Amino acid sequence: MTNGWIDIKNTDMMLIMGGNPAENHPCGFKWPIEAKRNRNAKMIVVDPRFTRTAATADLFVQLRTGTDIAFLGGLIRYVMENNRIAKDYLVQYTNAAFIVRKGFKLPEDGLYSGFDAATHTYDKATWNYEEGGDLKGKPDTPGDGAPSANPPALPADVAYDLTLEHPRTVFQLLRKHFSRYTPEMVERITGVPKDQFLKAADLFTSIRKDGDTKKVGTIIYAVGWTQHSSGTQTIRTAAMLQLLLGNVGRAGGGVNALRGHSNIQGATDMAGVFDLLPGYLKVPTMADVDLKTYLTRITPKAAKPGPWNSFNYWSNTPKFAVSLLKALYGEHARKENDWAFHYLPKIDRRYSWAEIWDDMYRGHVKGLLAFGMNGVAIGPNSSKNIDALKKADWLVVCEIYPDETSEFWKSPGITTDEMKQIQTTVYRLPGAGFAEKDGTFVNSARWLQWKNAALPPPGLARLDQEILARIFLKVRELYQKEGGKFPDPVLHATWNYTDPHNPSLAEIAKEINGRALADVTDPKLNQTIKAGQQLPGFAWLRDDGSTSSGNWIFCGSWTEAGAQIQRRGTEDPSGLGIYPNWAWSWPANRRVLYNRASCDLSGKPWDPDRAQVWWNEAQQKWVGNDVPDFKPDSPPKDHMGPFIMNPEGIGRLFVPLAGMADGPFPEHYEPTESPIDNPLHPQQTHNPLAKRFSTPLDKFGSPAEGYNIICTTYRLTEHYHYWTKNNPMNVQLVPEPFVEIPAELADEMGLRGGEKIKVTSARGHYLAKAMVTRRIKSMIVDGKKTYQIGIPIHWGYRGIAEDAGKTGLTTANQLSPAVTDPNAYTPEFKGFLVKIERA
């Protein structure tokens, strides 16, 4: 979230799309309700189904799953055509006025300039700004433009036209790009009737009617947007819409990812994913032959119009990276060995979730450690994951309940004879439940909150950190005794915990915050942090080895003043729901990101009633109710951009160069399995960069083969993924798997509620009872009558209902395809094709 849960109460307008917070985040959903109760805020819900969230909405629009970009693109067009833009914000705080270099081509045919059909990648040299000066009133000359630098880089001095009239301004290109997303086109693609779309468009953008700059709107989404083959671009479309409306950085505004589980945000922050190191540092690649090459590659240089300023906070990257290496390898990270840079692996390709299973299936991955992660049930294409595990040498599962993954070898359909052929050794280790562990989660509002252990783990169950530490120290012992391949990082990783075999999470939390390894002085503040002291914040990090920090964005969370993450201050002096003394929020305890943008160019809040930060002329600094997300002493006249993490300092309507894999602007592509060709460009129906796999189990279905019903998957408020099927209370609330079927389709099939049905995709089938409902209606998509059905995912082959023989022992993800988004590598769990019949 750019903002936070409580902050939603400050909004005037909500677009909830690609998320169902009433269902999946009920306690957070009180804040949208508060906005309705206290501000008469309006709520628009756009979803393939009439959901629990829709039940409280002012306007519900049913949309075909996977067509969100078309809907949002239509909104962008509407905003521009009807002058519902926040003009000053747009010109001053986004790259609307930047000039794009010649040779850049919009995807009228479905492809941007630079596409290589052989590799399915883009040469992004043309996806860049033009260099040099104010082009206001200057005619555009023909030609292809200057050849790009190699490797391509952003120009330090970006050409611009603040009148936005130059034909190659981002604004004009944007207008042209989305001019195709007419209400009629939106209707053809999304199935949303034109009048309903216009009603939603008018309502959402009404906050900028007649030049109003006070009102604020928010966009709220979750995995309904991410789990598509164009998921990342969907979120970008929303961000662009919010930039056009001037809603980012403001109380009650922003682009708010609800995230899913308790520590999904933290797992991303802490680099639980292959392409990151802690604090969103990029993981090194094979081209990073030394630390300098790596840091040069990942440290951006400011790129902006001449008269403007850019903080370019990522210019501090070397300090973050060296401090991380010091935290990981201590005294073994020295200047002479490049701070142990080569202790870290260098990637040469994609190693994401779907690749793990594909490469295991191909025999490349031999061993898997799964700690609290049920990969078989989670899928996609669960049958492939089961077959992949059959080929592994070993599997270690740490869990609190018996799960599908640890029992893949006796999954339904495997005979005793087959079992004898499965050579995988499986260890199942009993871990600790949440109540038995302390430590922090990061919620979707970026709050780090410490929790306390209430009781010991039962039986022989152990704390997860104890299990991992004992395994790692045993491996280290083996390398010490026997040697082996490149033992240095294994031997030298810092492990100075009081009890190395069961490290205290408080000690680790302090290590993550970081400390001074030598005296560190800030001459400007005239302050020194003594060697050994906890650092007060990331501004103190150094790239000379004098500081260590396990994650720079968490620096400030456990300082000499104590554990900020344990704070329980309940005061909210501004009334904006900031709660500055409750726990701690990254970065630097600021609660709303980009909050400089909540003020006009002169540093005054757009809405004085919702004042977050402002420029104090007397003190010559930024002050306020929140921690300013800005260079504190940069006066408004210097025109420093509020989006300090971008090298341009502005919000990006156009993403230059490598920012996005599949285009500087979002474009609607059909889901991988779709009932129609793409009405925008039938010759390029799908995202050309979406990744498909090619094993015999990666099959795809089409309407011609009888797969003509759109299926989406989701979660219920009564259940939690594949966990609460072990909890009798939750099982009582929703006892059995079901599939939601439109009443109209059920009538056609002569199907009654409660009858058993079989849903089949090209990859597998799912057995459940039919829930016949009027909450999903048929749609006309590009002239074709189309049905959508929905499957809650919470069942598998181990659980209370499963063990009692009350289910079909199938998992919903036996249906879903392993196709991934080219930016976030998230699989397309939502929006694939199936057929249904009575079971």
Added chain:
Amino acid sequence: MSNGPLEIKAISGHAGPVPGRDTSRDYDVCKLVDVTTCIGCKACEVACLEWNGYPFRETVFDNTYQTMPDLAWNYYNLIRFNEHTASDGTFSWLMRKDQCMHCADPGCLRACPADGAIVQYANGIVDFQQENCIGCQYCVTGCPFNIPKFNPETKKVHKCTLCSDRVGVGLEPACIKACPTGCLHFGSKDDMKDLAGRRAQQLREHTAHTNAGVYDPPGVGGTHVIYVLHDISNPEAYGGLPANPRVPWTVKLWKGPLKWLGNLAMFGGLLGVTLHYLRFGPKQVKEDHAEGKS
């Protein structure tokens, strides 16, 4: 004292007035259910079951999100789900928390013949005292909302207590505390009526629900559970909320005029006995041993 007692206002099947009635002050408590902000999450169901510690029930999928078809003796609190199409074609998914309404004039208490099996506290909570319950189920007949449920094994009737054990020590009921959206609210009856009235007005003035209103049925003297409904003219759409609930006439008759008649007959009998006594004195038992032996 760790657990506070609650003062009693009315007692079922009890001869004579309630001891100490009206000798001290208390305010009426009230649960407000704003159906327009209910998301049907069932947190109230779980919080209720969790607090009361009843065993789990086997449930069966029944083509609905609703946990079970009706309340049960060990399930006090049920969200009723209804897909509803209004006369103008507007589709809505209505969710209503169903539980004991804690009537000011409780039909169950009126109907109950067992001394102290049902009590009404001075704060308005109507509570069943199972050890006094004789299992006659007259309360089930007496309730216009079909709430009390009979446990065939113990032969006792149960229903929502409005967490009298929690309220007694100054805590809010478990369902109220859990409710994620604040669709449930707890406070004094006056405050809740005020809050409900203002919410209904807001809905009428600022949303499409121009017919929103407060459900606090006068037929049972008002209730200590009140609803804000999108459409006050159609409470039946919310899973059978009666438009004009009343204590059944049979109960009224039985416990009203008939009771008086009964009392009259009883007092008449007593009077007759007394007059007879005054007139004729104590009954003389003649001891006629001779006769007896004859």
Added chain:
Amino acid sequence: MADTRRAFLRIGAGGAIASVLGFDLQPAYAQSKELKIARTTETRSTCPYCSVSCGVIIHTLGDKAKNVTPQVVHVEGDPDHPINRGTLCPKGSSLMQDILNERRLLKPQVRRPGSDHWEDIGWDQAIDEIARRIKKTRDETFIERDAQGRTVNRCEGIAWNGGCTDTNEFNYLVVKSMRSLGVCYLENQARV
């Protein structure tokens, strides 16, 4: 003063007699049951389910005296928490049944190649065997240099799947240990 159900009967009956006699100024009281959390130990924690991160209070048996193994009595929302303010959803409200659950795994187990059942295994032996396997697979699949001679130090044979309720501190240990082993297939629920 009445504080048990039976006491109510007494007062009720006594009150009835008193009322007949005309001096019923002592009010009648009733209390249905003891407050079950009156003397429990309260521990502040965070709900492990969704990303709202509601504050919860775990009520456990005993007052932390040495001779008591705490067991959960009740779980309720933390009213101080600024986001949930004491509320909990149906999953959060049922956390007690997650903590106290008869389906919990209580001992390490192993399924041997070709076997059709789980066998119990001691912790020490399990750790020894797992460490041995990690080392073997690492040594067999480790790539120090790529075809162009660039240092890559990758272990290609081992993958890590992290869960959604792993704490930040645990995840940091994962990064430290797994990246030091050279693991590139490092993924988490965060991806999917």
